[in-house]
Amino acid sequence: AIANVGDALPYVSFGGALIAAINEDPRLAQTGIASALATGLSIATSSGIKCAAGRERPNQTNDPFTFQPGTCGSSFPSNHVSAVFAGVAPFAREYDAPWLYDIASVTNLARILKNEHWFSDTIGGSLLGLCLLLLVHRLEIDLGQMHRRETSARDHVRDVATQIGV
Secondary structure, three states: OHHHHHHHHHHHHHHHHHHHHOOOOHHHHHHHHHHHHHHHHHHHHHHHHHHHHOEOOOOOOOOOOOEOOOOOOOOOOOHHHHHHHHHHHHHHHHOOOOHHHHHHHHHHHHHHHOOOOOHHHHHHHHHHHHHHHHHHHHHHHHHHHHHHHHHHHHHHHHHHHHHOOO
16 A cells, blocks of 8 residues: 555645646745646656666666666666655745655655665655755746846836836
8 A cells, every 4th residue: 555655646746736836826836836847857857867877676686786777767766756755845845844755755665665666766766856856946046036136127117217207
């Protein structure tokens, strides 16, 4: 049961992010957008790393040090884990809910129990998901500051135009 729940969590997380992204509450919508973006980036990035690393899964070998670079669909890092951590992290950060990481960790356990990943694959996935959240957060800050500067400049031009009677 835990394995099935853990495998479903990335999809639940992404679906929740999409629903949040269309919410009328701006804080929730922005958090949902950040979550969806971080999830998408995590899947793309972890897929690329998988192809480069080519680590064999535990259900393929007993040796965790067997690598065949260029083999896509391999073990390191876990897509499921990187996606769920990237998905819950914006909500955990925005709503001060660190317990969401505990729920996300069920995916780590599930992937290990199903013999799909080594422990280190799931840790790598967790770290990747969290790092990509930091990137998305940095982009949000940069874009937000740029938007505020544009708005400020636009307001200034409008004020000057009003003062001179244009």
